[in-house]
Amino acid sequence: MPQGEQTLATLQSQHKWRFFRSGGFDQVALDSAADLQHLHELDPKLWTVLNCPTTGLEFDNRTAALLDTDGDGQIRVPEILAAVRWCCERLQDADIMFQAPGLPLAAIHDQDAEGANLRAAALRVLEIVGKTDADALQVSDLADMTLLFSPHHFNGDGVVMAELTADAELAQLITEIIQTQGGQPDRSGGEGIHSDSLNAFYQQVEAVVQWHAAGGSDDPQFCPLGDNMAAAVAAFDAVKAKVDDFFVRCQLAAFDHRAADALNPAVAVYDVLSNKAISSADADVAALPLAAVTAGSPLPLGEGINPAWTSAITEFKQRVVEPLLAAKGKHKAGHLTAEQWQQICEQLEPWCAWQAAKPDTKVHQLELDRLQAIVSGDGKERLEALIAQDIAASTFADNVDAVERLVRYQRDLVTLLRNFVSLSDFYQSKHKAIFQIGTLYLDQRSCELVLKVSDMARHATMAPFSGCYLVYCTCERQGEAPLHIVAALTGGDVDELMVPGRNGVFYDRQGRDWRAMVTKVVVQPVSIGQAFWSPYKRVAAFIEAQLQKFAASRDKDIEAKTTTGVTTVAAAPTPAAPAAPAAVAGFDIAKFAGIFAAMGLAVGAIGTALAAVMSGLFSLLWWQIPLVILGVLLLISGPSMLMAFLTLRRRNLGPLLDANGWAVNTRAKINVPFGAALTGLARLPAGAKRSLTDPFAEKKRPWGSLLILLLVLIGAGLFWWFRMN
Template sequence: MSISSTSSSHTWRFFRSGGFDQVVISRGADLEHLSELDQKLWTVLNCPTLGLEFDAATTSLLDTDNDGQIRVPELIAAVRWCCARLVDSNLMFAEPGVPLTALKTDDAEGAALYAAAQRVLTYLDKPNDAALTVQDFLDTTKLYAADHFNGDGVVAPQLAQDPQLQQLIQDIIDCLGGVADRSGSQGVNQSLLEQFFQQAAAIVDWQRAGDADDSQLWPLGAETPAAVAALERVQAKVDDYFVRCQLAAFDQRAAASLNPDTGVYGSLSNRAIATLDTELAALPLATIDAAAALPLQTGVNPAWADAMQQLLTQVVEPLLGTEPTRTHLSRADWTAVQGLLAPWQAWQAQRPASALHQLPAERLAELAQGHGQADLAALIAEDAAITSFAENVQALEKLCRYQRDLVQLLRNFVSLSDFYQRRQKAIFQAGTLFIDQRSCELVLRVADAAKHACMASFSGCYLLYCTCTRKDQAPLQIVAALTAGDVDYSMAAGRNGVFYDRQGRDWKATVTKVVSQPISVRQAFWSPYKRLAAFIETQINKFAAARDKDIDSKTSAGITQASAQASTQATAKAPAPAAKSSFDIAKFAGIFAAIGLALGAIGTALAALAAGFLALPAWQMPLVLLGVMLLISGPSMLMAAMTLRRRNLGPLLDANGWAVNTRAIINIPFGAALTGVAKLPEHSERALADPYAQPRTRWGFWLLLVVTIVFCAYVWHFGWPLGLL
């Protein structure tokens, strides 16, 4: 069957399935003219990116606006792009793989894509006649290896051929940390390179400013740093001492308050005192006196004695001389000592804060004077100049994914050929559910069973919502459609089955919700009789339960009454009169008469029916029986047939976020194919002897006996029916 679109010169081919015409997507020309196909003929207008048995990376590429939906314009754009990049669009229907010869090179984009494909094949050690596949792009360590340019502007040590450049790159990484290359290795970019050399220049300049030949900067030569360290160790404490002394000189009354209170020593008297004790170190260096002379040896706070000795030997005596012997330090001498070491302290305060100080000064000076910065900058620029390579690699991966997956998506979007032609499972079919000796193929993932059931009930399908669990996976929700067999055994919540997903993994499936719908006309035919049998069984159970309860209550009442009478007789002086019998023969006679009348009426009705039936010609009797059965089962069969006639896939998909554009009918033959019912294999051997089989009831014999008695009674009363002669 061939139908052409009125707005396209392309000859479209259609097949009919599911009650509607579906376009055939099987040629490159179909893809090239897909944008011309009337959108009213598309089976689906959009579908979600989640909950599909489809490559998630491909759906992410198709969902260009990142709204979680794949729409018609996005599909058309993807198809157009593939056709524009391929020499022959029929490659979309071939086995997965895009060879170099399949790429168009008649424009700048195609030429760049071709060049990138050549480089990818080289990096992968593949010949030029090999085809690129999706697997080639999953591991990018080969495509973006650290030993070749990859367009990210980051140069790793492996990329530099010059050992000096390699060492420079490693020095930068060791000092400042590296930048991640596309290969995963650590490297250097232009920003990090400039930062390194700026800090290196600042350190070199600072080191030049601290030339060791400057006697003012280095008053003690190489011993100056140690002297400054000894000074700074006690500088704050010495300043504190002289300020206290100045206060005592200002006001003699202050001396007592500035010296430690005697109570402080009381807290130290009841424990061992160490020279590093924090309470001891907090005391002044020496006794506060208006004379303002700091003792250097005797009379010094024990916690600071060692530090003051170092101040004397490493600072005061080397700077001020050893003659005369210095036992005290005046404020003027202290000011002079600080002034001599202040230039070195000021120079140290200007020391650049940088991790490059870990490198020797000679190395930094060599780098500052060399051309390593320019050479490395040129290497970085060369790598950054091919930034388009990474973009073209991504485009090649997209083309390989589209070539592998796009036609499959179209066969579940433009048409539902994968579902109706059953060459493979549709992308919305999650797997197979095995339950109650059936295998259900129409199984969908659902996010919210209650919300899904509100819409899915309009599908006309008998639905089982299940929660599936597996030890190594998060639980998932599914809905399965039962489209064949019976449901004599109630599919209530709590029943268990096994679900096999598309990867072949088995899950424990527990039914959580059932949407009951007719499954077949045959089931509907027997359903009135089953309901009648269930009703009778229920009524019998109710009657038996009521009688049992009545007997229990009467028995309890009788026992209670008998006990009360016995107690009364035991306490009475005279014997109690005999209780009047409660048996009323007239009452029971009335009951028996009523029962007899009811049985007589039922017997008369049955006799009349039997008489009327036996009065018919023999050829009419089967027709009457058939008519009675149709009268009983007809309404149920009619309702089932109407429901099965409108059984529709659309609401099941719509409830999952699809926009189905047609009525996708699941008729009875197709439904039977979607649900497999257990049956014995061909040529199998079957032993019919069951040692534990239930004993066969003889209800057929008794029914035949009753019919025979009724017939004989009729003949005896009315004579032989002439119609049977």
Template sequence: MITGTHNGHTWHFSTIGGVKRVNIDTANDLVHLKDLDPKLWTALSCPINGLEIDPKTLALIDTDNDGQIKVPEVIDAVNWMVSVLKDPGDLLLQNEHFPISAINDATEEGRTLLESAKVILRTLGKTHEQTLTVEETGDTKKIFATTLFNGDGIISEDATTDATLVQLMKEIMQHAGSVTDRGGKEGISTDILNAFFEQCQQYVAWQAKRENAPDTITPLGAHTDAAYNNYLAIKAKVDDLFIRCRLAAFDPASAAVLNLQTERVAQITTRDLSAAMDEIATYPLARIEAGRSLPLTTGINPAWEAQMHTFRQLTASKLFPGKDSITEQEWNGLAAVFAPYAVWLAEKGGNKAEPLGLDRVREILAGDGKERLAALIAEDNATAQEANNIIMVNKLVRYYRDLYKLIRNFVTFFDFYTPGSKAIFQAGTLYIDQRSCDLCIKVSDIARHNALAAFSGMYLLYCDCTSKATNEKMTIVAALTNGDVDNLVVGRNALFFDRQGNDWDATIMKIVENPISIRQAFFSPYRKAVNFIETNVNKMAASQDEKVVANMNTNIESLPAKAEESKEKKAPAPPFDVGKFVGIFAAIGLALGAIGTALASVVGGFMKLTWWKMPLAIAGLLLVISGPAMVIAYLKLRKRNLAPILDANGWAINANVVINIYFGKTLTQLAELPDGSRVNINDPFTKKKQPIWPAVFLFSVMAGVALYLLIKHKILNIHF
């Protein structure tokens, strides 16, 4: 441990994960945390989401609401807790239950918080208790449920017993909306109140325009709205009729074409015409003739008779009394008649107040309801400070429980390097291939992980996880730091347990390969050689199989032709030319000879070694093959660093988060039989062994060694 004094405080440091990290384990450490050089902090920033710590607590610490917690915000949170607690060392306890006696009542803020805490206890019916929990202080609905005013600027129906105001509030919430107050009740705010009365004023002003010019805006009186809607419904069809009539006047021969074609009628005459009204509605409104007027009584398309009857009753009977038809010019004049009404409709305001009716809206505007409701809202706002103090108690209780946990995982990463503990970024445990991986981290940005994961130097498994219980999905990255990787491939399934014990179905979707252990590196060249041989043997076997199948198919297809050729005398096969293959045989012989000579030299040289040098020669050969892979693996394993993975998740890591070989073994546990287990080795599915052959082999080896020793002794003229 290293110590150092700064601003009168002695800091203690420990080497953890190859880095000197400060110890935060006393009240004085917390008091002087503001004096600690940020360069000595393990992290400078972390996200508020995706961590195993209450996100509501982190949101309170994140005072600038940018989704990240930074060094100054941690210091501000610690300084505030130091100022409101009698003993800052209480934070080290991380207690779920906050004793209100711990509040420093020697300061004004402390006395205010203490009084607010007592109010919460009384509200919750816990007057005889002296502790609070996060669940209790965070339940604002329950705390403010019995209070008329809670300082949020929102009033509900419970704020008054005046029936007139209650009715007005109901109308406002129904037609202008509502918001939920701290007590969980629906109510209105100043914005909603002002918006409602603005709607009322707009609606009354709009109606006043019509009342001031009734003859212009509503030429048909109370029926103007219905008449205008009917006019819009038939306008396109009537305009189509007059255009067709003008075309018939332009070219009389086109009248037959413009009229209803006989073929179209013939197609529907065999059907129930009452069910073909949609088809009939597409026919012209009336018969096409040059210079024809719009008929109002007879000769109208049956599908349009009802609407034309309405037009005659509401509009034509008032503007064209006694007429059975109107000309095109008279029809076009209706646009000018309805134009002021159309403009007035377009200027309509106060839609939200309209359902109340004009009389009720005017009654509301004439009364003093707005002023009285505004006074109630002002009265509620007057209690804002007291209510906010109650909210601050929730902040106090949350910090009391969670702040030191954040410090241990932000300033020092103490929880990560402590056996039996888990850091706040460790999401759970992945079980796969007879092992459990404890270093599992939620992936928030897969693109950034793709760019940074390779710099970690770790063997990583990216898994898509799905919870069948909640239908939630997430992606995690698990670090494999122990065991082998022979059976790990993309697509394999696994099981992930989160920190709450919930199980998730996991599937490997990406693998980042890096060394796992020196043992694995030792065998990696041989595995690669075996894989290479297997791959090439499989290729050769597959190729040969394809040739055999192809030859067989060719022979089968040529059978008829060969049957006919058999009747003819076959030409004799050419004689075997020995000279042609002499060179080939000679080359093969030379190659085999060279290989045999090399093997003989190796074996001969090995046999000439003194007996104690033989194991060394074998070990040397193994080192030549596996040594480079082991050295490379050792160098990489020493530098495995979690920082790039955390950086990809939004952290700003300020120091190496090294995972050395020994520490890595604690993060991935291999399957082991429990102590005291009994194993039945009689496997019924194992091939029965023949003990004679191992005995023969062992005897041959021993005889060979004895013969070698006898020969060596004879050469050295050693006599028994």
């Protein structure tokens, strides 16, 4: 190994990384320039994240786009390393990456050509925005690139605007190219032309000039009708297909006299027309032949023509037939023969072919004299030189992009590293992580672990593996698109959140409030204490539900019997004579005796069981009784608490981020103490005074206290009886 490479390897091996433990795993601390310079040496297996999306984060979108060099919507480890390496090369001291946003001119390393150009471009930007070389460049100075590029100066994008030249002729030419070819966006914010639009314009101009030259408008053989040629050809084209149809039919009739009847409309066609109101514009009429078909007959140009074509034929006669044939004595008044029709077609054919070859371009809107002047002038060469000058000035423009990249990286890159290489922003609570989009206030608590949900289906599949109690909400705000979020509840009671539909308030990172409505809940344990009471709450809820069902069924039975009795009495007929009173159903003593016997057996069984329990309980020593009660409570709540303990142990952030397109490289745990810090509960401020007087409190009655006293006395009596016996 060469000596230089050995020295570099020695320096690399001497770098000592510092790690901190949080979330159940070791995370690298990034605090110095040396950490950035040696980041490429850090084993990727020790990185917390391997890639993250460029959207849905509280991170500058433009900076994320600059980091995503391949444009795949993901920021990956190689792209992070390339950005860090470039920053270290372009800065005098990489420690500035850890300082407040702002890039001083002196911080740029300018000992090579790239650095010198970068510093010169940064100085030019400072001058344009009205700062001195002692001021620091901020991201806001480069937010509007159009301010950095004046339309009166070359900016290196290869697009020239009319304002770039003082030559009125060139400015007019640029304007005409934009009118006919469309404008190209210039870095100054306006529109101009580039090489492609310039070449296309001149190609089209030359084609149009050549097309006009091929027209020969002064040649009577080419343009027999002079200035009226266009209108005449339009009238000719309007009837050409129909006239051709008529003469072909006549030729077929001459070929075979039997065809004449078939080539003329059948009588049934007229029967259809006779049953409705018709006009000369009727499509069925226009579909009929132009005139009656007979062998060798000429086309009538007046009487005998199809009414739907009268107007078009008259126009054709006036503009074409009479000027071409009547003036030469070749036209019989009111008729057109097949030979005359063929002569007309031959005379108009050259002009029609020339029109068909007309170039399809907007250049036609310019006068022919102007087009000829453009072709004969040197405007193209002068514009090409102007474009070449603009391209030659690309050094400043290219380096402005590099300046923007460096300024943005100085402000944002370390923030990304502390949410990518490690999750220190999340676990050390100094700053919110870039995936935390705000705070959800719901049911007297604030939830800090709130993520944006872009794909509900994917999130619903992955997120439950996080082990967190999750609340999905749809957030709405006037003038904004709906926002879908998921919040992790890691503290407090969750009994009232079981049913979607509750409303809360979501505050985004800009401090704007959104109306949040719960749409879905993923139930998971929140704490051991909640798990302890959950069996009793479930039993109480079950008993309450059964009592409600029993009360509802009894109420329904009574209502049904009452309704049936009233209906029976109202429907009974009025007797004609007094009738004997109906026999009253007898009291079934046996039935009620059975009921009372069953109730007695039940009470006896319950009493016997209670007596056995009390006997066993009071047979113990006094200090053993609390232990037994505690054991019973643990027997009931133990399984629920064990399940909650196991779930809380595996609660982690990874699945929540994976559901949003991240690639989390470790189990980022959310233990109970850290989870408690992510959910704030309502507490009275320190030193606050409380008044416990409630004017609407329920009136206290002695019956509850008397019942408790009675139970205590009964228990004492049973204890004494069992001790005596």
